[in-house]
Amino acid sequence: MSEAPSKTPVCYRHPDTETLLSCSRCEKPICPKCMNDATVGYQCPDCVKDGRRSQRRALNAFGGSLAAGRGGYAVRTIIGINVLVMVASVILGGPKAIAGAGGFFGLLGAGTPVTDAGEVIGWASYPDGSVHGIAAGEWYRLITAMFLHYGVVHLLLNMTLLLQIGTYLESRFGPARFLAIYFLAGFGGNVACYLLQPANQPSAGASTATFGLIIAIIIVNRRLMLDTSSLVPLLVTNLLFTFGIPQVSKEGHLGGLAVGAAATTVLAYSRLPHRTAKQVVGCVLLLVALIAIAIWRTNDILP
Template identity: 40%
Template sequence: MDQAPSSPQDARSSLPTCYRHPDRQTGIRCTRCERPICPECMVDASVGFQCPDCVRGPSGRQGRAATAAARPRTLAGGTVTADPRLITKILIGLCLAAFLVQKAVGADFEERFFLLGQAYIPSLGAVQGVAEGQWYRLLTAMFLHGSYVHILFNMLSLWWIGGPLEAALGRIRYLALYFVSGLAGSALTYLLAAPNQPSLGASGAIFGLFGATAVLMRRLNYDMRPVIALLAINLVITFGVSGIAWQAHIGGLVAGVLVGYAMVHAPRERRALVQYGSCAVVLAVVVVMTLLRTSQLT
C-alpha cells in the first residue's frame, strides 16, 4: 500500500504534470481520457473539464467550436492576440513604403494613385480620375502623403489612436473599421470637392479611428474629455488650415462613429451580423455616393 504524503510540500511534489505542458503540475484530469491538464488546456464540458484532444473528437468540429469559445475575447468579440498592435504596425509600414516610392519615383506615381475626381493630367496624357473608372483611387489615396510633416503627424496619430483601438476590437474588426472609414472619407471628398482637386492621406481613416475611440470610451464609462479635446483640436485644424480635405475627415469620422457603435454595442448572439452588417451598409453608401458623383461628371 502506498504511503500518504507526509506534508503539503510532499503532496504538491506528487501531483502529475499536464500532458501538454510538462513543466506545470496540476490536480485536474480530463473527464474522458483522465489525462492531467493545466488551466490553459482545460475546456469546459457539461461535467468537469476535458482536454483539447478529446474535445476535438473524430471530426474535429466540436473541438474547433469549443476551443474557439474558450479563447479569451476582446470587448467587441475579437480574438486576443500576442501582438495587439500588429495591424497598426503593418498599416504604418505600408504608408511609409508608399511614401518612399513617392519620393523615389516622383509626381508621376502620385498622379496615378492620389484621389482625383476628373481632370486632364499632361504628364499622363489623358483625362484621369474616379469618374473615368479609376475607382481604385478611393483606396490608394489612403496610403499616400504630401510631405514629411503630413506623414509624420498621420503616423503618430495612427500609432497613438490605432494601437489601443486594435487591442480593444481585435484585428479583423479593426481592419474593417479602418478601411470602411477611409473609403467613406474618400467617397465624400469625391462627391463634394472640385473634380480637379487632388487629395491624398490616411486622415479619413484616422478620423474614423477617432470616432470609434470616442464610442468605445463612452461604452467603458471612461473620462471623455481628453478624446473630445483632441478631436476638437483636429477639427479646428481641419477647417482652419487651407489645403486640407475636410470632406475626408468628416466622412471618415461619421463612418467611424457608426461602425464603432455597432462594434462595441452589438448583442452577443448576433454580434458578427451587426458588426459586419454595419460595415456593409456604410460601403453601400460609399458606392451610392461614387455613382452619384460619376453620373454628374460624365
C-alpha cells in the same frame, strides 16, 4: 521455472515501461515521461491536447480576439505600408517629394508619379491629353489615396496619430474589427472628397481614416463607461487644424469622421446573440451605401 508475467500496467505510449500512475481524466496508465500536471492529479498528452482544443478563445468586449488585439499587428502593418509607399514616392519624385514644396508652412512635399496615380481626383484632363480620375474608371483611387502622403511631415503627422490611437483601438476591438473601422473611415472620407470637392481637385492622406479613429475612441470609451474628457480636446484640436490650415481637405476629414462614427457604433453597440453577424451586416450596408454615393457622383460628372 519461468517467472509469472508481470501484472503491473504499462504506459499506453511506452509499452516497455511499467507504471502505477494513471491519467486523472481518462484513467489510462502513463509513465513519468508522459504525465502533465493538472488541477487534480496528472493528465496524459492526449487529454491535454483535447483540453486545449475545447478551450474557448478569449474574446474582448466586442467579440474580437483579445490576444491578437494586444499584439498591434494591424496598426504596424498599416504603418509599414504607408512608409513603403512614401519611399517609392521619394524615389520616383526626388527630394521635393520629402518637403519644401509649399503648403503647411512650406513643409509639405510635392506631388509625384506615385501620388498622381493614386490620389483622389474625380475627373481631370492632363497635359498629354489623357483623362484620369474616378469617373474615368479609376475606382481604385478611393482606396489607394489613404496610403499616399505629400511629404514626410504629412506622413509623420498621420502615422503618429495612428500609432497612438490605433494601438488602443486594436486592443479593444481586435485586428479584424479595427481594420473595418479604419478602412471604412478612410474609404468614406475619400468618397466625401469625390462627392463634395471640385472634380479636378486632388487629395490624399491617411487622415480620412485617422479622423475616423479619433471619433471611434470616444465612442468606444463611452460604450465601456470610461472617461472621455481627455479625448474631446483631441477632437477639437484636429477640427481646428482642419478648418484653420489651407490645403487641408475638410471634406475628407469630416467624411472620415462621420463614417468612422457610424462604423464604430455598429461594432460597439451590436449585442448578443449573433453579434458578429450583426456587425458584418452593418458594415457591409455602410460600404454599399458609400459605393452607391460614388456611383451617383460618377453619373453626375460624366457628360
